[in-house]
Amino acid sequence: MAQIQDWIPAGIDTNVPSMARVYDYILGGAHNFAADRQVGSQIEKLVPGLPNVARLNRRFLGRAVNFMADQGVRQFLDIGSGIPTVMNVHEVAQQRDPAARIVYVDKDPVAVAHSRLMLSDNENAAIVQADMRDPEAVLSSPEVARLLRFDESVGLLMLLMLHWVPDEDSPEKLVAHYRDALPAGSFVAMTHVAKDQIDEKVDEAAAVVNRSKSADQMHMRTHEQVSALFEGFDLVEPGLVGCGEWRPDGPGDVADETLENMFLYAGVGRKG
Template structure:
């Protein structure tokens, strides 16, 4: 039986898992349903260190946003932002500069509903409900046009998103569609599941996702394949590396288990 809760937007089939809500569950959030928790718990049994990967991804987000802020970027486009958690892009950026502008994009109605609540009193941040695979709709959306100026550098974020795009849908072409809309001096920030760094159980975890009722399917890629997604951007040092190895600030940027530090590739590229 589908769950009914006061915060569930109308029309949501809570019996169908969403990867945004599965991720919320893995992070310890409360905005998920039984179907999401079932998939999440199956994945965690196969990959017990997965919560640390989610933490590393969130820590990398903070380091990357601060890196861009240090280089003068004051506006951000976060593709596939998910359900709001601590240390969101706008929190990191606006701590440095309250005038920093952030647009989030997600297709999940629960993520969008909670983002709207979170951002209701923030004039410099907005959420756009759209599928990232429709860049024309994303880039033309009123919320984005209100906040982002395409004559100034933009920080474009694809965190844990492009491994949901199959090769036949052209992930490289998708990134290029966004890249071409950005001015010189803009950056792309990316994390992606590392196919050539993971063990057998991670492949089984991907199978759990791909066999679920969710429309989301995971497509892991090698270092060479992820590097190709940065076409048109110059990778900044240290290049495309394990998530825990990208400009770490301290012990909290690493997982205790070494393999979890390489679970995700992470990189930042600059458009010249």
């Protein structure tokens, strides 16, 4: 028990699930609690392919970062980075260029604690503990000031994040706030649950999340609604598509089941 307690930050209520830790559980990670596993197992029973969807999202992350690196991007802001797992942004970017700079952002204390531990000897990467809905806190943080230069192109990642933002919090304005801070030539990558590509079991899974004690509530959106989040960016080819359909370059990028490839919309946009 003492070993387990070592990675629990002070003040954490382990009875309240966190979607960052539920995602960690779905990916097969070990940094989650019974409340997270209960929610995760319930939604996995309804949507058995969910672990594949989570892995497709991570594969898209790698392709998006590599695409941005091909365009000359050497600094990245990853909003809602979650608990460290395989294929993190800094691992992909710094494999291309060891001098690449990365700032992660997450509000979950467990995700932040583990990220700080993982990045302790990496002077070109850091994490900010903040809510994505407070862009001023993110953009004015010491970590951003130290690592990001806003006279150079930035790669902004918002993967599996905006479906946690309700319409009343205006996700379009939230994205626009981050967009306006970026110089021309910057990029954004997003993934978002696809409301018009899913079946009733996914609606039931979303209801499980929304009935839980978690403060995170899911708000699925259509292709048209997700496209609107890219306002001010020019979508690069192939546009906003299923996650498994965005520039796949290996067998692990595409699932055998069509629904799993289309469960998330994925796209990359460039600020002109």
